Amino acid sequence: MSAPFGNPIDSLTVTTGAINPQAERAVIAALIRDPDGRKILDLRITPELFAMDATREAFSAIRALILDGIQPDAATLRRAINDASLIEVETSLQEHVSAANLPVYVRLLKDSLRDRQTQAARARLVKAVAAGCTPNELRPFLDSIEQAQAGMEGKRRFLEVGELCALPPTENxxxxxxxxxxxxxxxxxxxxxxxxxxxxxxxxxxxxxxxxxxxxxxxxxxxxxxxxxxxxxxxxxxxxxxxxxxxxxxxxxxxxxxxxxxxxxxxxxxxxxxxxxxxxxxxxxxxxxxxxxxxxxxxxxxxxxxxxxxxxxxxxxxxxxxxxxxxxxxxxxxxxxxxxxxxxxxxxxxxxxxxxxxxxxx
Structure with a gap:
């Protein structure tokens, strides 16, 4: 079956690197202990941030419950997720007793996602080279690697309030x-x-x-x-x-x-x-x-x-x-x-x- 937009290269590559189980569990625990849907939306917490299947499924179920106004407790989650995800939820609650520092853990997950995207971009480049692509055809693959790497460099966790106020409007x-x-x-x-x-x-x-x-x-x-x-x-x-x-x-x-x-x-x-x-x-x-x-x-x-x-x-x-x-x-x-x-x-x-x-x- 041809690709929807006619691209001749099958560039789908799955990587398993750059996984941060502690951060994934911390986010799961924080959302259960403080089920505020605004945090999910404001911090842009999405399933793709979770590299582990069990925590990704758990997050999807927790988010769905929170956005529907339902408390994500053990009883409601047991009906929505499989045993492996339920074990991850229990482990998350045992390891993280507080909902504090959620933005920090979300940032760690986003850093890990960028790392995975960089690995995937490199793998696509290797595949494109093996397929005999011309230098012009390889340019987008190189650009995607550079963009992913640029997003990983020079990230600070904190900004001074003066720096924050000096930032230009975010609307693009x-x-x-x-x-x-x-x-x-x-x-x-x-x-x-x-x-x-x-x-x-x-x-x-x-x-x-x-x-x-x-x-x-x-x-x-x-x-x-x-x-x-x-x-x-x-x-x-x-x-x-x-x-x-x-x-x-x-x-x-x-x-x-x-x-x-x-x-x-x-x-x-x-x-x-x-x-x-x-x-x-x-x-x-x-x-x-x-x-x-x-x-x-x-x-x-x-x-x-x-x-x-x-x-x-x-x-x-x-x-x-x-x-x-x-x-x-x-x-x-x-x-x-x-x-x-x-x-x-x-x-x-x-x-x-x-x-x-x-x-x-x-």
Whole structure:
């Protein structure tokens, strides 16, 4: 089966180095002792930070319970995780009696993840060389190694408050006032409300760098993951470029569904994206339902896996992730399915259609 974006190199490599069991257990214990969902979101604690299968499964279950407002105790976890993960939970609580220093342990996990990513990037380079790639084709692999190594150097644990106040704003706008890089944004609404129309409009504005509704736009490469509907997409994209007098460019479209709930599939997708000559600025997933994969979007555990898939793509690429989603069956003021999604996004926009007007509200 060919890769979604047509990359001829199978660059998926799994490494087992750079594991920090103590930090993983410390984070597990801290979240059980102080189950504050805001910490998970603010510190961007995601399953990929955990290298051990048992602690990764335990964290996913703990996060799902916390975000649903359920206390993650032994009884609730016993029903959600296997024996190996339960043993890790018990070991974590024995080794770490306090919830203090969670940010420090999370930073250690992120350092370990960068180390693993560096190892994986080196392995992909070796594989590319063995496949006979040209120097130009090898450049992205070398760049990925340099980027991973750069992220590991010169990290201090503490900043003086004066240094913190002197830091520039963290918002890195892709579309001023609406989209930032390294973020997860959801557009939700009823079928036919214009979600895909709006997503295509935003994608084309980013691809061409043209202002969107008067807002400055930083030009960049766009990946549009539709999952299906090649003919309909062709008409919509052609109409946009003709209407704006721009030549079609800077967008790659995937009409093969991805499975957000499948970690192996997401890892393969991430590896393919990282091997591209130019990193994407915007990745559109249209829709979450089409690209959900195995599972039920109403189930907390399955939606948690899907969010982890979106987070993995965002963390690996630094791109703005824009996901189109259907509104709830009963409650039209929120996206459909488990509340885990709403709790995990950076921004959520409701899309409504009135006659020929599409309205967007935050």
């Amino acid at each position: 706008w892709l579309m001023k006032g609406y989209l930032t890089l390294d973020s997860l944004t959801v557009l939700f609404g009823d079928p036919g409300c214009g979600k895909s129309f709006l997503a295509i409009d935003i994608a084309c504005h980013v691809a061409t760098g043209t202002p969107w509704r008067g807002c400055p736009v930083k030009p960049g490469k766009v990946l549009y993951i539709a999952g299906e509907g090649r003919n309909g997409l062709s008409k919509r994209f052609r109409a946009w470029f003709e209407r704006h007098g721009e030549p079609p460019r800077n967008i790659q479209i995937c009409t093969v569904p991805i499975a957000l709930t499948d970690p192996a599939g997401i890892a393969a997708l991430v590896a393919e994206i990282q091997a591209m000559p130019e990193a994407p600025a915007l990745i559109v997933v249209d829709t979450i339902n089409r690209n959900f994969g195995p599972g039920d979007e109403n189930a907390t555990a399955d939606m948690t896996k899907a969010v982890a898939g979106l987070d993995a793509i965002r963390n690996a690429t630094g791109a703005a992730i824009l996901a189109a989603h259907h509104s709830g069956h009963g409650d039209k003021s929120r996206g459909r399915g488990s509340s885990v999604l709403r709790a995990s996004v950076d921004v959520e926009y409701a899309v409504e259609k009135f006659d020929q007007t599409v309205q967007v509200r935050c």
